[in-house]
Amino acid sequence: xxxxxxxxxxxxxxxxxxxxxxxxxxxxxxxxxxxxxxxxxxxxxxxxxxxxxxxxxxxxxxxxxxxxxxxxxxxxxxxxxxxxxxxxxxxxxxxxxxxxxxxxxxxxxxxxxxxxxxxxxxxxxxxxxxxxxxxxxxxxxxxxxxxxxxxxxxxxxxxxxxxxxxxxxxxxxxxxxxxxxxxxxxxxxxxxxxxxxxxxxxxxxxxxxxxxxxxxxxxxxxxxxxxxxxxxxxxxxxxxxxxxxxxxxxxxxxxxxxxxxxxxxxxxxxxxxxxxxxxxxxxxxxxxxxxxxxxxxxxxxxxxxxxxxxxxxxxxxxxxxxxxxxxxxxxxxxxxxxxxxxxxxxxxxxxxxxxxxxxxxxxxxxxxxxxxxxxxxxxxxxxxxxxxxxxxxxxxxxxxxxxxxxxxxxxxxxxxxxxxxxxxxxxxxxxxxxxxxxxxxxxxxxxxxxxxxxxxxxxxxxxxxxxxxxxxxxxxxxxxx
Amino acid sequence: xxxxxxxxxxxxxxxxxxxxxxxxxxxxxxxxxxxxxxxxxxxxxxxxxxxxxxxxxxxxxxxxxxxxxxxxxxxxxxxxxxxxxxxxxxxxxxxxxxxxxxxxxxxxxxxxxxxxxxxxxxxxxxxxxxxxxxxxxxxxxxxxxxxxxxxxxxxxxxxxxxxxxxxxxxxxxxxxxxxxxxxxxxxxxxxxxxxxxxxxxxxxxxxxxxxxxxxxxxxxxxxxxxxx
Numbered sequence: 001x002x003x004x005x006x007x008x009x010x011x012x013x014x015x016x017x018x019x020x021x022x023x024x025x026x027x028x029x030x031x032x033x034x035x036x037x038x039x040x041x042x043x044x045x046x047x048x049x050x051x052x053x054x055x056x057x058x059x060x061x062x063x064x065x066x067x068x069x070x071x072x073x074x075x076x077x078x079x080x081x082x083x084x085x086x087x088x089x090x091x092x093x094x095x096x097x098x099x100x101x102x103x104x105x106x107x108x109x110x111x112x113x114x115x116x117x118x119x120x121x122x123x124x125x126x127x128x129x130x131x132x133x134x135x136x137x138x139x140x141x142x143x144x145x146x147x148x149x150x151x152x153x154x155x156x157x158x159x160x161x162x163x164x165x166x167x168x169x170x171x172x173x174x175x176x177x178x179x180x181x182x183x184x185x186x187x188x189x190x191x192x193x194x195x196x197x198x199x200x201x202x203x204x205x206x207x208x209x210x211x212x213x214x215x216x217x218x219x220x221x222x223x224x225x226x227x228x229x230x231x232x233x234x235x236x237x238x239x240x241x242x243x244x245x246x247x248x249x250x251x252x253x254x255x256x257x258x259x260x261x262x263x264x265x266x267x268x269x270x271x272x273x274x275x276x277x278x279x280x281x282x283x284x285x286x287x288x289x290x291x292x293x294x295x296x297x298x299x300x301x302x303x304x305x306x307x308x309x310x311x312x313x314x315x316x317x318x319x320x321x322x323x324x325x326x327x328x329x330x331x332x333x334x335x336x337x338x339x340x341x342x343x344x345x346x347x348x349x350x351x352x353x354x355x356x357x358x359x360x361x362x363x364x365x366x367x368x369x370x371x372x373x374x375x376x377x378x379x380x381x382x383x384x385x386x387x388x389x390x391x392x393x394x395x396x397x398x399x400x401x402x403x404x405x406x407x408x409x410x411x412x413x414x415x416x417x418x419x420x421x422x423x424x425x426x427x428x429x430x431x432x433x434x435x436x437x438x439x440x441x442x443x444x445x446x447x448x449x450x451x452x453x454x455x456x457x458x459x460x461x462x463x464x465x466x467x468x469x470x471x472x473x474x475x476x477x478x479x480x481x
Numbered sequence: 482x483x484x485x486x487x488x489x490x491x492x493x494x495x496x497x498x499x500x501x502x503x504x505x506x507x508x509x510x511x512x513x514x515x516x517x518x519x520x521x522x523x524x525x526x527x528x529x530x531x532x533x534x535x536x537x538x539x540x541x542x543x544x545x546x547x548x549x550x551x552x553x554x555x556x557x558x559x560x561x562x563x564x565x566x567x568x569x570x571x572x573x574x575x576x577x578x579x580x581x582x583x584x585x586x587x588x589x590x591x592x593x594x595x596x597x598x599x600x601x602x603x604x605x606x607x608x609x610x611x612x613x614x615x616x617x618x619x620x621x622x623x624x625x626x627x628x629x630x631x632x633x634x635x636x637x638x639x640x641x642x643x644x645x646x647x648x649x650x651x652x653x654x655x656x657x658x659x660x661x662x663x664x665x666x667x668x669x670x671x672x673x674x675x676x677x678x679x680x681x682x683x684x685x686x687x688x689x690x691x692x693x694x695x696x697x698x699x700x701x702x703x704x705x706x707x708x709x
Contacts, residue, residue, distance in 0.1 A: 268698035268699050269698075269699075271698070271699030271700070272698065272699045275585065275699060278583045278585075279668055281583070282668060310663065310664055310665075311665070313637055313663060314659070314663040314665050314673055315673055316635070316637065316677075317637075317673065317676045317677040317679075317680050318672070318673050318676040318677075320680075321676055321680075339666045339667060342665060342666075342667070343665075343667040346665065346667070346673075
């Protein structure tokens with residue numbers, strides 16, 4: 001296991017999220033700033049218009065009063081001028097003649113930011129001609145207010161963005177803490193602590209499915225590991241009996257002078273034991289090859305019924321001896337590794353033969369999940385009448401060296417790898433095994449995927465491994481499930 | 482019978498192969514590494530080469546290439562590895578057969594015999610009937626008689642007997658029988674062969690004398706008349 005330091009990973013959830021949050025904050029704050037700015041400017045403009053209305057009213061009031069009093073509007077305007085600081089007033093008559101204008105001096109000098117309005121009004125009697133007013137109001141304060149607001153927002157937006165970005169970084173780091181915790185816990189899982197599991201306290205909704213899956217995987221690995229350990233023990237046990245026989249017989253034969261015929265007897269017996277060992281080794285290597293993921297070499301598509309009829313013929317004599325019959329039902333056209341499938345079905349038949357009621361008929365059933373349409377899985381089942389297998393044993397039938405009843409009288413004639421080999425052959429065809437047993441009917445079989453998926457890269461085996469189906473000359477003791 | 486060359490670096494294996502094959506009537510030479518093997522094989526004195534894959538100096542595939550570059554000398558490859566790729570490679574490179582260690586010597590002998598027969602060319606006019614002691618088998622009429630009495634055999638029993646008769650006097654291993662009679666190329670289930678042979682024997686031998694079908698413990702079966 002290689003530990004990656006953060007720098008070597010081009011993608012970091014923490015950094016990505018922080019940058020994204022900061023970006024979102026920048027956009028959000030900018031929009032907010034613009035909104036605030038324009039809203040304030042609109043309010044200010046409205047207030048200015050309102051103020052203008054009041055001033056216009058005031059000017060008109062004064063002008064009307066002057067007209068009513070018969071006073072000169074210009075004089076009155078001048079008289080009131082000092083009470084209108086920050087404004088300029090210009091009055092012209094209808095023909096454009098200047099009636100009154102505020103002098104060009106303080107306090108009538110205005111900043112460039114102004115609000116102005118032109119209006120005309122008839123004063124006094126109806127016959128009098130209208131006067132034109134031009135009122136200009138200084139809006140410098142408002143302009144400055146907006147200017148300052150703009151400045152404040154221009155500072156607040158980037159500073160806010162930065163602050164949110166930093167806060168996001170911290171929050172995200174904290175949010176991802178359970179991942180670091182999981183990494184730490186994972187690091188502590190060792191072969192000698194296979195029982196340990198990942199625990200998140202408190203559970204995290206998003207991570208819990210992953211944690212559950214990971215724990216389930218650990219569970220499977222632990223089972224596989226234990227199975228492997230048991231497997232080693234079983235193998236050693238299987239090897240011990242023939243080895244003990246070999247050593248004992250050889251020692252006894254050598255301890256005295258013996259006739260050649262006696263020696264011959266010993267050697268023949270030794271040969272039988274050795275062939276048993278050889279078969280066991282070949283079968284184990286076959287299983288190990290399947291474990292490494294080697295897949296079957298499929299030939300051309302052919303009729304499974306004719307293939308399996310050959311297997312049935314192979315078993316004919318042994319079946320007849322037990323008063324059993326065999327029938328092949330169904331058919332499917334599929335490309336398989338013929339040698340392997342024959343071997344699997346032969347093992348299934350061996351198994352069924354041992355458990356079948358005398359006089360009954362075994363059935364080899366070939367079914368395709370969906371009618372002959374190419375691309376559907378094909379199921380091969382061997383069915384026998386006989387004692388029902390307890391449900392708790394069913395999933396373990398395909399385990400190596402598993403025996404439902406180790407005290408069976410013919411238990412010694414087979415080494416308990418037969419159904420494990422069936423499972424391996426199913427796996428090599430991307431299929432899986434199935435077993436069901438109820439009401440005195442036991443069906444054990446496997447499914448085959450119709451064609452090997454092309455996506456899987458070929459498995460390269462280490463050069464120092466040997467192994468073994470097919471051609472090797474060891475003829476030997478009875479092998480079965 | 483034939484001149485054989487064994488190219489095998491492991492002394493124990495080379496010795497027992499040489500001894501076994503010599504005792505079966507062959508003249509056997511041994512090369513202990515690939516270079517010597519290539520040299521000896523190129524002299525053209527041999528009818529068959531037994532070639533180990535893992536060799537010092539020059540590996541088996543290289544030796545095989547050198548042999549093939551010169552001609553059609555039959556080659557039987559021996560190896561402890563049975564990766565399918567190896568087997569395919571060996572056969573593609575021109576090996577005539579392939580045997581994985583550990584193998585039974587009887588199996589090796591059978592394959593050597595088959596290769597020698599193959600290279601000798603098809604026997605002209607293969608016989609259609611055989612006779613051994615008072616046993617007669619007529620291939621065309623699919624009839625078996627012993628001491629003038631008709632024996633009823635199932636199709637597979639007939640094939641089994643034909644093979645045993647054709648190779649009479651030779652020990653045929655259970656694996657060979659399973660392969661040749663039932664077309665089963667795997668090794669488990671050889672007890673099924675035992676049962677089949679037992680049933681054949683019940684029909685063929687039990688009611689008659691002398692016994693013809695003999696079991697060679699640990700090795701297989703042989704059909705021969707031992708009474709003479």
